[in-house]
Amino acid sequence: MLGDSAPKRVGRWGRLQRRVTNAAGGWVDGGPAATKTDARYPISPPWSAGRIRHVGYFGVTAVILVAAIWGAGIDVSRMAEGVSTMWTTLKLFVPPSTGGIxxxxxxxxxxxxxxxxxxxxxxxxxxxxxxxxxxxxxxxxxxxxxxxxxxxxxxxxxxxxxxxxxxxxxxxxxxxxxxxxxxxxxxxxxxxxxxxxxxxxxxxxxxxxxxxxxxxxxxxxxxxxxxxxxxxxxxxxxxxxxxxxxxxxxxxxxxxxxxxxxxxxxxxxxxxxxxxxxxxxxxxxxxxxxxxxxxxxxxx
Structure with missing residues (x-):
């Protein structure tokens, strides 16, 4: 998925060596100094308009889901009470019977x-x-x-x-x-x-x-x-x-x-x-x- 930026296994101890992008847009081999914390080689994508839009969609969806749960009036305490008596209720369903019909x-x-x-x-x-x-x-x-x-x-x-x-x-x-x-x-x-x-x-x-x-x-x-x-x-x-x-x-x-x-x-x-x-x-x-x-x- 990452193309040329995928890690390569090299060395006697199987050390992972990353290839990162330099400022000019070319590829350079990054050793131990080229880590995630190195500001010269940013790894996370920039906050472009598309990324902001996608995050906004996710936020709106989360708000709608929370509002739907709140609007449905779901009582968590009542659900917990039902779970506590679940086995007693399930016993009423067994064994199956035709009821004479x-x-x-x-x-x-x-x-x-x-x-x-x-x-x-x-x-x-x-x-x-x-x-x-x-x-x-x-x-x-x-x-x-x-x-x-x-x-x-x-x-x-x-x-x-x-x-x-x-x-x-x-x-x-x-x-x-x-x-x-x-x-x-x-x-x-x-x-x-x-x-x-x-x-x-x-x-x-x-x-x-x-x-x-x-x-x-x-x-x-x-x-x-x-x-x-x-x-x-x-x-x-x-x-x-x-x-x-x-x-x-x-x-x-x-x-x-x-x-x-x-x-x-x-x-x-x-x-x-x-x-x-x-x-x-x-x-x-x-x-x-x-x-x-x-x-x-x-x-x-």
Missing amino acids: GGELFAQLLVTVQIALAATFLGLLLAVPIGVLAARNVAPSPGIARFFRIVIVVIRGIPDLIFAIIFIVITGLGAPAGALALAVGAVGLLGKLIADSLEESDVRVQQAVAASGATGPQVFVAATVRQCAPALAAHVFYQLDVNIRAATLLGVVGAGGIGFYLTNAARVLQFDVVTMIVLMVFAGVLAVEGLAMWIRRALS
Whole structure:
């Protein structure tokens, strides 16, 4: 990182000898006399306008963080009290139990997975064209790429919970509202991931395929998509992973799935049932992650 100023190991005892800059801008060998305290050879960078600006950014960020902590009203004494009783509280969550409704819990977990699968599929149908047109190296023009980037940013700026409330009003309570809400949210995340993956592809491969006489669509399929196939598959399974967890949370507001039972168990202080539901969702996420790893190895 330091180039020619890096220390060199010389001498019988492995003594470090620095090369420092002289006043004329050339390089001279500095022995023991050329130390950090020698004013003739300053080591720290000067306080230029750029350095002052960066320090100012750091200071402003620190002030904002401190103000956010103060504004949130975080009570340190209350947190310490909670830590002191943590083990007593954790004992309420073990051992896990189905609470006598094991069959219903597994059925609702299946509904949660179905919501996630439907949302991922519907979101993928819209995210692919939007992500392709948002990639600067694939879009017909820079203006089109910027427009679809803005569309992605707008969609990602709206939480899935807001979409869920909107679709609950439109379609009523149940799984359809959750699937549609997560599908719209998936367009924002998957569209961004697809666009970024396409932009990270090696342009030289595309140029080589184009030089052989391939058309634009042929270059896109044979060079661009082929390079990004493992990453695109991983993105789809990552979105499915996210949707399984999000579907659990959306069930709290009536969007279907096992989240409704999670909320009820917490309300009636059945913390052992809460643990069982969390373990079931965790097992589902691990299964999806293992499948994603296998498919990515197959495509690479």
